[in-house]
Amino acid sequence: MAKVQVAQISVPEGWIDFGIGQPHVDILPLDQLTRAATHRLQQGDRNILQYGMQQGNGNFRGSLSQFLSTEYGAPVDPDHLFITAGISQALDQICALHTRPGDTVFVEEPSYFLALRIFADHGLKVISTPIDENGLIIEALEEKLVKHKPVFIYTIPSFHNPAGVTLSANRREKLVSLGEKHDFLIVADEVYQMLAYTSTPPLPMTYFDTSERVLSLGSFSKILAPGLRLGWMQAKPSLLEPFIVCGYLDSGGGLNPFVSSIVNSMIELGLQKDYLNFLRKTYRDRMVALNKALRQHIPVLRFTDPDGGYFIWSYLPEGTDTEALLAEAKKRQVGFQPGIKFSSAKGFCNYLRFCFAFYGEEDLMEGVERLSRIIR
Amino acid sequence: MAKVQVAQISVPEGWIDFGIGQPHVDILPLDQLTRAATHRLQQGDRNILQYGMQQGNGNFRGSLSQFLSTEYGAPVDPDHLFITAGISQALDQICALHTRPGDTVFVEEPSYFLALRIFADHGLKVISTPIDENGLIIEALEEKLVKHKPVFIYTIPSFHNPAGVTLSANRREKLVSLGEKHDFLIVADEVYQMLAYTSTPPLPMTYFDTSERVLSLGSFSKILAPGLRLGWMQAKPSLLEPFIVCGYLDSGGGLNPFVSSIVNSMIELGLQKDYLNFLRKTYRDRMVALNKALRQHIPVLRFTDPDGGYFIWSYLPEGTDTEALLAEAKKRQVGFQPGIKFSSAKGFCNYLRFCFAFYGEEDLMEGVERLSRIIR
Known part of the structure; x- marks a missing residue:
C-alpha cells in the first residue's frame, strides 16, 4: 500500500528540527x-455515543475538576468548566x-504565531504589546489602551510560547484591573500551565478574575495527546453561557463527548496523573540538557532559563538575521523557528526559538553541535 | 453518587416525544x-494520538472514499474529502x-432550525425560499435572486429535515446553473443521504457541480454515533483549500484524528456497512409503522410518504395552531415539533414534524394513540 x-x-529522516513545537510521537x-x-x-454505557451535553458531560467535568484541583492546589468548580475541542x-x-x-x-509581542492566523481569519485588527522576563509589561499595555479599545487580550501567562516567561501574580492582578477599567476580556492560553519543572507558576488567570472577564483555556494536547482534540475553558459561569447556548453547540451537542469519556477513565484510573509526572521529569531533563549544551557550545547565544513549558527563546547579537541563519542551518539538517514568526510587528529578527520537548537528550545535543558550526 | x-x-420517563430528531441511545x-x-x-501506531493532517488522515480518507463509493454507486476521490467534526x-x-x-x-422554507441558529450567530441575513414535494422550487429561487445576492444557499437535498422530500436530479442541475449564473456557493447538508428505505435519492450535490461551487456535507452522526463528532465535506479540491489552510486547522491540526482512526477500523472491518444496513431496516420498519398508525388513527392529518431519513412532515387544516396543540399534547405526555420552528418567516403554523427514528414500533403506536385523543 x-x-x-x-x-x-513529518520530519525528514536524519533531521533535527528544534522548530517543532509538539510532543514526539514516540512518547x-x-x-x-x-x-x-x-x-x-x-x-x-451507550450514552458516550450520544449527542453530548453542550457544556460537556457532567461526569467528565467532575473528574476533570478533581484532577485540576489537585494539580493547581486550588478548588475547581465543575460548573466553571466548559469542554472544548482544544485551544x-x-x-x-x-x-x-x-x-x-x-x-x-x-496580543503579546512576541506571541504564538498560529493564534495570530486564527485572528486574521476572523478579520480582526491585531495590536501587540511587549513582554519582559515577568510577562506582559503593564505600563506599556496601559499606554496602548489610551489609543485602542480591544475586545480581548490574548495572553500566554505561564511558560510563554515562544518566550518561556511567566506572568507574575502581581501583574496578573493588574491585568485584570486594566480589563475592568477598559472593559476588555482576558483570553489566557494556559496550555503549558501544568508543565512546571523548576518552579510553580501562579494560579491560572481565572483565579485572578474579580469581574467576570477572564477565560482560562486548557488542553490535553500537551499533557496527554494532541490527536484527542480535547480541552477546556475555566471561567465564571456567566462567561461560559454564550458558548453553551450558541447555535453550533445547540445543533451538534457537546464538543467531543466520546473522547471525553475515554479521558475520564484516564483520570479515574490515575493514568493521567502518572503520565503528567512522567512528562514533567522527561521534559525537565531535556530542558536541562539543551540549556547546558547551548551554553557550552554556542556561548554567543543569550537566553533566560525557562522554568517549564516547551521552549528556550534566545537571541544573537543585534543585526543577526535568524531567517538567513535558518537557511544555512537547513544545509546541515538542523532547524529552529526564527523570531520574526512570532512577531506581529516584524520584530525579533535576531531571535530564535528552540523546542526541547520533541527530541531526546542525544538528539538535542547533536542538533546543538550542528548549529554550533554555523553560529560562532 | x-x-x-x-x-x-433527557426524556422524562413515560413520555413519547416525536420531536426528538436523533437516534435512540439503545441502538x-x-x-x-x-x-x-x-x-x-x-x-x-502512536500517530493516531498526534496532531492530525489538516485535511484528515490519508488512510482514513482512503477508507471513507471506498465506503462512500460503494454506498453511492459512484467514485469518491479521497482528495475530494475533508474530515470535519460533524455538520x-x-x-x-x-x-x-x-x-x-x-x-x-x-435557506429553504422550511429548514433545519438549528442551522438557522448558527447563521444568526454569524450575523447573517437569512432569506428563505420555498420547497415542494421535489425540493427547492427553482422558479421561486430565481425570483429571490433578482432582489438578493446570497453568499451561499443552505439546502438539505435528500430526505429533507423537516419536510422529508428529495430534490430531483433535474432540479439539482438547475440549482447549480443558478449558482453559476449568480455566483453563490451551494452548501448541501446530506446527513440523511444514505438513510434511503424505499427509493434511492439522486447522487450527492457535489456530483452535479460543474463550476466548483458545491460543498456536500456528510456525517457519522446519523449512520454511526453522534458522540463521535465526525463528518466530512466532499467537494472539488479548490473548494476545500480555504478550510485546509485556515488558521484554526494550521494550529490544531486535523479535526478529530483519534476518532477518525477508530472509525477507519469500523469501515475496514465491515462493521460500518453492517450497521448502516441494520439502521436502514430498523428505520424503514419504524417509518412504515408510524405512517400506518397516523393514517389509521388520525385521518385528519395529511402528509406525503417519505422514502428515507428521519421525518414525517404533516399538516392539519389551515387555522390549526400546532404550538397550542403541543401544549395540549404535553398534558398527555406526548410531544412533536411544531412547524413554526422550521420557518424563518413564521410560517407552517398548522404543520408538525414527527421523527420515527428515536422510538421502537410499540412506542410509536402508543404515541399516535395518545395524540389521536386530542387531534380529531
Missing part, C-alpha cells in the same frame, strides 16, 4: 489510552461569538 | 465501536471563512 500522510508534520501514551478506552467501553477550537469560537471583523484585539 | 446530566436531551453500536477501537489501538462544525467554519456579518444567505 502506498504511504499516505497521516500527521500534521505519546498509547498503552495508557488503550487501557482507558477499554475501561470506558466495557462499562456498557484552537476555543480561540476560533471566542472570535466567532465575541468579535466582528474590524474589531481590535491585543 | 449524584446523577449528573451527560447527554444533550447505538457500542459493541461494534469497542471492536473497532480495540482493532485500531492494538496496532501500536454543525462544518457549517460554523463555512460561515467563519466565507461570510461576514450582514451578508445574505438563502
